[in-house]
Amino acid sequence: MTDSTAPFIRLTGISKSFPGVRALDDVSLDIRAGEVHSLTGENGSGKSTLAKIVNGTHQPDAGTVEIDGVPTVITKPSTALALGIVSISQELTLAPTLSVAENIFIGRMPRTRWGTVDWDRCVREAQAILDDLRVHVNPRTAVRDLSLELQQEIEIARAISTNARLLILDEATSSLSEAATDRLLEIVEEQRDRGVGVLMISHRMPELYRSCSVASVLRDGRLMGTVPLPQTPEDALVRLMVGRDLDDYFGSRDVTPEAVALKVTDLHTLDGALLPTSFEVRRGEILGVAGLVGSGKAELGMALGGAIPSAGTIEVGGREAAITNPRQAVDSGIGYVPDDRKGQAILPNRSVAENFALAWRGTLSRLGVLRVREEATLVRDGMRRYGVVAANENVRISTLSGGNQQKVVLGRTFARGCTVFVLSEPTRGIDVGSKSQVYALLQEQVAAGAAVVLISSELPEILGLADRVLVFHRGGVHAEFDAEGLDEETVAAVAVSGRPQTAAA
Amino acid sequence: MTLLDSDPTLSAETPPADAAPARRRPRLSLGRFTGVVVALLAVCVYLALTQPVFLSWGNITNIVASNSVILLLALGATFVIIGGGFDLSSASALSATGMVLGLALQAGMPAWVAIASPILAGLVIGLVQGVLISYVKISMIVVTLGFMSILASFALIVNKGATISVYGAPGFDPVYQFVNGTVGPVPVLMIFDAVVLLAAAFVLRYTAFGRSLFAMGSNPEAARLNGINTAMMVLFVFLIAGLAAGLAGLVSVGRLTGAAAASDPTLLMTAIAAVLIGGTAFTGGEGGVLGTMIGVLFLGVIQNGMTLSEIPAFWQGTVNGAILILAVGIGVLRDRGIRLRRRAITTRVG
Amino acid sequence: MTLLDSDPTLSAETPPADAAPARRRPRLSLGRFTGVVVALLAVCVYLALTQPVFLSWGNITNIVASNSVILLLALGATFVIIGGGFDLSSASALSATGMVLGLALQAGMPAWVAIASPILAGLVIGLVQGVLISYVKISMIVVTLGFMSILASFALIVNKGATISVYGAPGFDPVYQFVNGTVGPVPVLMIFDAVVLLAAAFVLRYTAFGRSLFAMGSNPEAARLNGINTAMMVLFVFLIAGLAAGLAGLVSVGRLTGAAAASDPTLLMTAIAAVLIGGTAFTGGEGGVLGTMIGVLFLGVIQNGMTLSEIPAFWQGTVNGAILILAVGIGVLRDRGIRLRRRAITTRVG
């Protein structure tokens, strides 16, 4: 096994600027073989940029990269791959029209003796890798037909099926539920024990403390320090990241839930992904929805948001809303934040301002003519309020860091002032400091009388915010809990087995 | 000028200095048009020097008049392409609406009915295509390809392939005056073009519809989830394309003093080329009518210059293509097809 | 049959039951071709019943021969479009390579030099375009649009716009035999078409290049990140398109017994239409040559049927467009322009 003290890769004095932004400023970092190195920091602090410099996507403006002690210029991704640097990027990079099997082997399809593509082996080996990961998906399915969670698992399958020496996971767990995250971390540890170096970027503290032995913290593109884990206490790490203490993380609200804002009766989809589901949410109440990947919780959100056709009745504020398309959801006062930011939420080649204003077209126009001045003011307010870090409001949203994009998406929905918010993985990719801010804003909406359906794979978030929790399993609700005194194990047990712990025991 | 630029975010001036500590390449405020505009200016300067007549008012109005039909079709295409779509039927729609005007004039309709007829015909064409795409849910390519055939065929059928001569028709004079008349030294058509351009720019930039169009072109699913009725939007877009074709039909008949059953086979391509040269990308969600106007002018000026310079017909394609590749290509235009984004290769320190 | 289907994983029959518990609509194995194939069969049955000559071997070989040039161009376009690109220059490249062959024959070159010349010319054309796009980094639209002009112009210039008649040229006989000869009752050209089709299908399905092409068309960023040299890929794609144009030039000259300086203006559109009708989407990353072949046949059979049925010229466009919209449109083809995607969860984790 490799000597664990010699760094596999050594970055020295790396700087990188984009128009209007200094993304990295004199960052130096070592990643050793057989070590899981965590890279953390606020949204836009330069984590992904650093990862992209290592994997050949970006060239540094200054600084050197040494691999095994040899100065190396990684000019393109194929160079990085040849060096054994494999990355899972924050934004999914799958070929949507191709099959799962082929995506796993992009650029390195198995060959037959005659040098032709060996389809049998491709499918067989893909199946084996998927089985290993315990992902039950047909390798022949087109990737575009998969949910975001499954797509993320395909990326992971691809990354770990290569013989990596350095594995870069840029928020690879952000679209995964706890169970899937667990499996991923097991695999990461397995790889680590085989001598693979891992650079893990994540906003989820428990993961860092579970698997990483060292954490480097970035703030505004500068390295704030590299500290050992798990020795460094969480609050110290957070302080390093955000420069202050986070008290009252989830926030609180002081309202008594009043009239029923959302009443759902026998809501289901025709394909069976969501079985008939009924529940109520009152004004001033947050309903948490937990469940594994594919348990139907995402479909619940989509059905409420009008993104997919459904049957059953939905009442908003006492009035029945026939939601057959998203427009009706919007009109009846439901604000839906989908879980797939890139695919369903942002307008990649439009500006931050326009992405913000997307939700306001109706209110900000008279006779179809926009009030642009007012819009500009509101956008600037919104960016400040939701802590969006960008050179200015006119840059393309695709140049923003993932977390900042998410803040735009959340911000524009909150700003609409809906009766009901249906939030699917709302804090995906948002840093701890900003999360706390988002929670405060969410609490504010609820305090003002909104009802929230919070669909999340992060149990702490659900337990910290929700009043009640629905747990989905195989398309239907298998348990409803009062959040008071609820613990993660209880919820997880239902999510996995469909039965409460006591019955299982 | 700023009003015409429908995409302020992309042509934005350099950001405040404090935000750009490491900015290297200062950008001209022309933004994505720099290449075309520089090329256009170069061609203009060359022509002004070699062909004294080039800068005469008569030649300038001539260029504008000659390219109005293309401008109208290109504006229609700009809307469709920004919305993420593609319309193959526009040149045929021009022939069809022209023939409708021809028939109306031949039948002795009063001028206002005649003038309304191609516009109405264009709207109907757009409506039918929009409904087939949005509500019957037939592929846009198939519908517009089918209508390309059907409308061209319609234009041939109605007068057995012959041009309808409308010069002597009672209702023709207002049409003629509209297309060939002047207000002082300024052609009516030039004013009309300017008004249409401004209106199109206004719609794209300052209306909810325009916003929704960019949104739909950029990410149809995100647009839909935010309550934009994308089916309706597509219908509207095709109404606009139909309206543009109808107006183009009107101008074309007025200019030729006749409704031609067959249209210039290069028209569709020229209109689409102008849109693309103007920086509106096939991938949707970006671009604008200022770019399209520049694209139309670019092609129109080169054509005019080649005729004035009496470049032999066989060589014109070479000159045209070479100018396009050399001048525009090396400029700012970015590819939308297979995009190989350029990573700045900057010198490293230490 | 399976070999020709270049995208096996997507046309797979319904997946194992456990993977899709609630799948409702069973799919025909024709997959994305169902609409076109049904329409094609319907047209064939109609023609067979009404025009006895339609099913004669002579007519069938005539259809194949008449559409070989389009097939070759469409195959080239299939590669480009699958890779996420767009080539506007192919029809002009056909003229140019044809003229090169014409010049070679006129100059009395031996047959093998003559035959190699259009193919080489096509490769050079592809190489230059590929380099300009991949390495000089000029927009693909601009380059292929520019070459559309330049190559058409080149074809006109070399023989002053006139066709080069090669019938009597010493080296022409092998070319003529290749295009017009038969092996038993089977035209050589038919065999050639079949071989080219199989080769193209093989490349797309069974070579690393083919799969990388799909990956690049589907998501260029993903392809790049996974080590695919996209710049090189684009170059290769244009070499293939150039090769296709060169072969098309050869066939065209052999058929016309002359190198025509101007090409049919509808050729480019027809080739692209065939590709799209065949289910290869503009957005890239899907499609295949089986579909393209079906698309070419579809258009070719309708054309042939209209001639046999003596449908008046003016009405042909209407018939053509209507068949396209009615038969194909309502079929399986999905639009790629403004796509309203639906996402579904096809499986769950236990």
Place this chain on the structure above:
Amino acid sequence: SSPSTAPAAPSGGSSAASGDGSFKAGTKFGYAAPVAAQPGQQQFDTGAKAASASVGWDYTMYDSNINPSTQISNITTMIQRQMNVIGSWTLDPGATVGIYKQAQNAGIPIIGVNSEGDGISATLWQESSTCAPGGPMAQSAALYAKAHPGGQVITVGLDGVPSIDAVVKCFTDAASAAGLTVVSHVSNTTDQAAGAQKLVADLLTRYPDVSGVWAYNDASALGASAAVIAAGKTVYDLSNDGVVVTGSNGDADAVQAVREGRLTGTWDPNNPEAGWLFVKLANEVLNNAAPKNTVLKSTFVTKDTVGQYVPPADRKISFDTLDYTTSN
């Protein structure tokens, strides 16, 4: 011999001959038209159809839609259908040699319409596409010279099309001989009125003093006329001092324009008559009695003669009313 009883064999063209020069009923006659969508071609077709019907022939037109490759396909189809005689308006003489040879091998004679060359047994010419001294182009040139002696003329052609190039050259030579100066030549690559209008509009800014624009067809002439009028000039109508603009084809809208003074003249090639003569010539070929060249008279329609103009549909035509000359 009794050829009609042996239909299965690819019957030789001459086998349909009756031997005595009369028409043999049931003869299969195919015509490879260049582009059926043009009014002139329809009139030609109507004439040929009427003539065929009058003698009991089975006549079919195949449209090439200006595509040489389609023309070849169509002739292939005609050979398969065992036509007795094939007529062809060759789109591209460089491109048809091979297929004409195939027809010859199948024993089917080819009649050229305004086209000659390898494989063509006899040709029907419309006078306006020929170049004889004192012919139509010389007459046109004379008109331009008479209106503005020594004037400047622009020619509009479609470069690269041999038949059109020949006519352009014919006019250009005649114009020079008549003391005119051809200041510029443009190629209307679109072949449509709109294209010609643009080109002529551009040239008029450069040559504001031109006295005439000559165009190879009516669409281009009408485009030129629109450009002349839009430039604030008048068109010569035999009595004013306007710009001379002439075309060729005798299209209805061109004749209308002559009436309205927007066009100085157009050469009417007498298409329906040509259709009749076409059938007559085909029969002569089948009887081995055809001259090499048959030239049908064309009519110059100007303000003076437009009064006598009879629209094609109203003309009474028979084999005996045709006005033509022959040569070998």
